[in-house]
Amino acid sequence: xxxxxxxxxxxxxxxxxxxxxxxxxxxxxxxxxxxxxxxxxxxxxxxxxxxxxxxxxxxxxxxxxxxxxxxxxxxxxxxxxxxxxxxxxxxxxxxxxxxxxxxxxxxxxxxxxxxxxxxxxxxxxxxxxxxxxxxxxxxxxxxxxxxxxxxxxxxxxxxxxxxx
Numbered sequence: 816x817x818x819x820x821x822x823x824x825x826x827x828x829x830x831x832x833x834x835x836x837x838x839x840x841x842x843x844x845x846x847x848x849x850x851x852x853x854x855x856x857x858x859x860x861x862x863x864x865x866x867x868x869x870x871x872x873x874x875x876x877x878x879x880x881x882x883x884x885x886x887x888x889x890x891x892x893x894x895x896x897x898x899x900x901x902x903x904x905x906x907x908x909x910x911x912x913x914x915x916x917x918x919x920x921x922x923x924x925x926x927x928x929x930x931x932x933x934x935x936x937x938x939x940x941x942x943x944x945x946x947x948x949x950x951x952x953x954x955x956x957x958x959x960x961x962x963x964x965x966x967x968x969x970x971x972x973x974x975x976x977x978x979x
Contacts, residue, residue: 925958933977940974
């Protein structure tokens with residue numbers, strides 16, 4: 816599908832949404848080579864129009880241990896990611912189960928470690944942070960995004976630095 820065709824479909828969906836006062840749900844997939852640590856919507860396959868179309872976007876991605884459900888909203892801050900497991904004790908009751916509590920503690924611990932490495936005025940690249948913390952790139956990316964949303968870190972052309 817060309818970008819022009821996609822833009823026409825999205826315009827049609829938006830007109831239906833407004834005319835009929837309804838919600839539109841699009842399901843799409845990430846490209847296989849999406850870089851770690853970029854905003855989830857930037858990893859969508861194809862046109863950026865799909866990312867821009869959404870008022871609220873949910874992203875489900877797999878890590879080695881869990882599924883992670885994250886969100887972006889046009890008019891509100893994003894909620895913290897939710898960690899999920901697919902529980903399949905039998906075929907009739909297969910379901911997703913929230914396991915956020917234990918992962919949230921790990922993430923907050925990592926956030927504090929990141930802040931400890933960045934005293935006021937220090938700027939470090941993501942690679943330097945990852946090497947210093949000996950942590951997976953994906954976990955570091957989630958911690959950096961959370962700290963940025965909370966207004967505690969900002970990304971500069973030279974790297975990450977503490978705010979205030």
